[in-house]
Amino acid sequence: MLFRQAGIFHTDYATNRALFPLPADRWMIIILLLLALSAPFTMSSLLLSTNVLPWLVWTSAALGLNLILGWAGQFHFGYAAIMGIGAYTAVHGARNGIPWEIAVVLGGLMASVIGVVFAFAALRVKGLYLALSTLALQYVMDWVISHVPAISGGTQATLQAPGMRLLGQAVTSEIALYYVALGWCLIVTVFMLNLRRTALGRALVAVREKDFAAAVIGVHSLYYKLVAFATSSFIGGISGAILIFTFYRAATPEQFAVNVSIELLAMVIVGGLGSIIGSYFGAAFILLMPGLMNSLIAWVAQLMGAALGVEALAHIPHAVYGALIIVFLLVEPMGLGKMYNNLRNYLLVWPFGYARK
Amino acid sequence: MKSKLLYVAASLGLALASVLSAQAQAQAQPVKFALCYDLSKAYTFISPQVSQAVRDYAQILNQKGGIEGHPIEILVQDHGNEPQRGIECYEKMKRDGAIVFDFFSTPVSKAVLPRAMKDGNVMIQAFHGRGDAVDGEVFKWIFPIGPTYWGQAVNDIQYIKTKSNNKLKGVKVAFLYIDYPFGQEPISILKTLAAREGFDLQLFPYPLPGNDQASAWTLMRRFKPDWIISWSLSNMHVVASREMKRNGIPMDKYIAVNWFNEVDLANIGADTAKGLKRNTNVVGGQGHPLIRQILKDLYDKGKGSGERKHLNDIYYNMGLAIYSSVFEGARLAIKQDGWPLTPDKMRRGMESIRNFDANGLMAPMTVTAKDHGGGGKTRIDMWDGAKWVPQTGWFSAYDDLVWEAVKKDSAEFAKSTP
Structure with missing residues (x-):
């Protein structure tokens, strides 16, 4: 009823292949977009600047990782390093007087080049071996950043990001920074949505399912794997740069360390491999849940009058958060995105559930 | 009739109570200190002791009437050593009216520093974070109390x-x-x-x-x-x-x-x-009068802020020492410039600390607008x-070399921030 399909007829290919053929989906997207655009005026600035903004940037990064992991089926344990390359390149570029937009794109290109160079070596192996060689990329980058003062910005290993100027305008207010993050997230989302229906997207899926079979039907698997690495690294590099310019305002090695790579991987897996809405859910879950859990447990403890020590209050949320990840993955191994899909599929025919059987 | 009288009496009582409490509030608005600590990941070898020391000392001071009549409120929150959550904690505590911020984690302090500098909020950065932040002329709002590395x-x-x-x-x-x-x-x-x-x-x-x-x-x-x-x-x-x-x-x-x-x-x-x-730069052991008082007034009465065993630890003493100076800074700030306490008054209060050693608990320190570290005196035990x-008294050596290193890095920072 909500997702009414009756009475929708596609009379040409264009409408048939539209991104959202159902009006209900389109309405939902429009409402969500309006919510996102009006968020600076409806949400508290605390929520906007410390939760929503980083969530959008991390979502774009998770989408980039989803391209390589969910679409092309190649493990990547060094995605934070890729983001770091983009971030450091962009910050150095901007500090040396390159216009902000160009510096950020340069960051993306540099990440892309290093990502592909590494992929050349890494793609000689598959599966778990590939996972390990990408992990090596992470460690190499960690080492290079912390041992080359010219990159890290000296012994203090902090590189201040200069003020951001978009098309000649200084972007300083929280609201403006939020719109920059939102803009980048939307660009990546639209790209990923469209990737599904391009030849490239289908080739990637073919490579993911079985690369021999893909080769048999004429898909050059190495070429497409490299393209996937390049594209995904480009998105990751720019997301890293945006993260520094809109949120951290200074780049340090710890922001792109191996634990961040694992977190990104968790975002994609908890969200759902190859699911776009899942990347949004996954990023929210991994990034925001620990903080949320923290306040929730503190609130519950206060409500029940339990005098918990600060240490217990810090550790319980971690335990609950870990348990939640397990529960979600047990209930739906395909991730949060699949959960949403199940709900949607149910509502597609609701209240005539028998129609599906 | 009777019920009406009761009603009037009750409402009078209520009104009186609310007036009294409003008065009490006006007299004693708390001074809030935000401790966003890593209580669950990499810094757990120190954060429990330090946060416990701070809360114990705040209790002792509050029993004596707080800082110049204002009770101390310590807000503790875990950030799990994640810069993102540290920033969230900072922004939250800022809105909750905290006057001093402390993150006790190098990655988190580095991530919050640009914000604290931009907003103009006092940030304590003892024994972690950027060493060059002792240069008070560049890092106006950052106080790395104690020696640099x-x-x-x-x-x-x-x-x-x-x-x-x-x-x-x-x-x-x-x-x-x-x-x-x-x-x-x-x-x-x-x-x-x-x-x-x-x-x-x-x-x-x-x-x-x-x-x-x-x-x-x-x-x-x-x-x-x-x-x-x-x-x-x-x-x-x-x-x-x-x-x-x-x-x-x-x-x-x-x-x-x-x-x-x-x-x-x-x-x-x-x-x-x-x-x-x-x-x-801190005296170890439990011999100091303040620690003996904490043991007697809090732990013997079951009012301690954590486990008693944490007290036999130099990091506990370190927490006491750091916050003795911070509370002293707040006291000086209120004494010099009066209530309400603002970040700017707090900063000037910190910069007025002269030859303060918390009654022999730590190396004497003098914080000035130029030197936010307090002189960097230590000793060898x-x-x-x-x-x-x-093995030695409190001393600091080669100050010229240390300041050369500080100035080199802080100049780099000053150059890169508009």
């Missing part, structure tokens, strides 16, 4: 110099460190000093997480050092002591950075650790098998 390193060298009859020429000094920014920080200043004083400096890095130091110590054995300066944390000292035993290097050559506490000592073994030295014995 550069200062500690040169003080170690000064101690070695006095031990070798003021002649460093030909003395073999080994610098053992964990190979990441914390350990790498003193290298450049040690090299400069080696060139100036003519001692023989060699570097012995070992990789994270510090459980395997075998290669560093094999080289160390061949180097035959006269002194070993060690930039290590918690269990790394224990691993080092094991390697020293294995390689036949006596314990009394080992000078630890300030990160060496009673837990590490117990893990090494009180007997084995005999002769080990540690650089510190030695473990004699039963207690820590001071």
Whole structure:
């Protein structure tokens, strides 16, 4: 009823292949977009600047990782390093007087080049071996950043990001920074949505399912794997740069360390491999849940009058958060995105559930 | 009739109560201190003791009427050593009216620093974060109370110099460190000093997480050092002591950075650790009157803020020392400029601390608008098998070199921030 399909007829290919053929989906997207655009005026600035903004940037990064992991089926344990390359390149570029937009794109290109160079070596192996060689990329980058003062910005290993100027305008207010993050997230989302229906997207899926079979039907698997690495690294590099310019305002090695790579991987897996809405859910879950859990447990403890020590209050949320990840993955191994899909599929025919059987 | 009377009496009572409480509120608005600490990940070897010390001391002060009549409120929240959550905590506490912020984690402090500088909020950055932040002219809002790592390193060298009859020429000094920014920080200043004083400096890095130091110590054995300066944390000292035993290097050559506490000592073994030295700016042990008062007034009455065993730990004393200075800064701020306390008043209050040693708990410190570190005085303590014995008085050496290192990095920061 909500997702009414009756009475929708596609009379040409264009409408048939539209991104959202159902009006209900389109309405939902429009409402969500309006919510996102009006968020600076409806949400508290605390929520906007410390939760929503980083969530959008991390979502774009998770989408980039989803391209390589969910679409092309190649493990990547060094995605934070890729983001770091983009971030450091962009910050150095901007500090040396390159216009902000160009510096950020340069960051993306540099990440892309290093990502592909590494992929050349890494793609000689598959599966778990590939996972390990990408992990090596992470460690190499960690080492290079912390041992080359010219990159890290000296012994203090902090590189201040200069003020951001978009098309000649200084972007300083929280609201403006939020719109920059939102803009980048939307660009990546639209790209990923469209990737599904391009030849490239289908080739990637073919490579993911079985690369021999893909080769048999004429898909050059190495070429497409490299393209996937390049594209995904480009998105990751720019997301890293945006993260520094809109949120951290200074780049340090710890922001792109191996634990961040694992977190990104968790975002994609908890969200759902190859699911776009899942990347949004996954990023929210991994990034925001620990903080949320923290306040929730503190609130519950206060409500029940339990005098918990600060240490217990810090550790319980971690335990609950870990348990939640397990529960979600047990209930739906395909991730949060699949959960949403199940709900949607149910509502597609609701209240005539028998129609599906 | 009767019920009406009751009603009137009750409402009068209520009104009176609300007036009274409003008055009480106006008199005693709390001073809020935000402790966004890593209570669950990398810094758990220190954060529980420090936060417990701060809350205990706040209780003691509140029993005496707080800071100039204003009660102290300590807001503690975990950030799990994640910069993103540290920023969230900062923004939240800022809106909750906190006047002082403390993050006790290098990655988080580095991430919050640009915000604190932009907003103009006092940030405590003791024993972590950027060393060059002692330069109060550049880092107007950051207070790294205590010595920098550069200062500690040169003080170690000064101690070695006095031990070798003021002649460093030909003395073999080994610098053992964990190979990441914390350990790498003193290298450049040690090299400069080696060139100036003519001692023989060699570097012995070992990789994270510090459980395997075998290669560093094999080289160390061949180097035959006269002194070993060690930039290590918690269990790394224990691993080092094991390697020293294995390689036949006596314990009394080992000078630890300030990160060496009673837990590490117990893990090494009180007997084995005999002769080990540690650089510190705080007095260890439970002999100080303040700690005895905390034990008597809080822990004996079951009102302590945590486990009693945490008190026998130099990090607890360190927490007391840091916050003695912070509370002293707040007291001076209210005394000089009056209530309500603003970040700017708080900053001036901190910069008015003169020759303050918290009644003998720590090295005397003088904070000025130029020097936010307080002078960087430390001393060398030695473990004699039963207690820590001071080997020197409070001192700081080679101030010119330390400030050269500080100015070099802070100038870089000043250049990059508009």
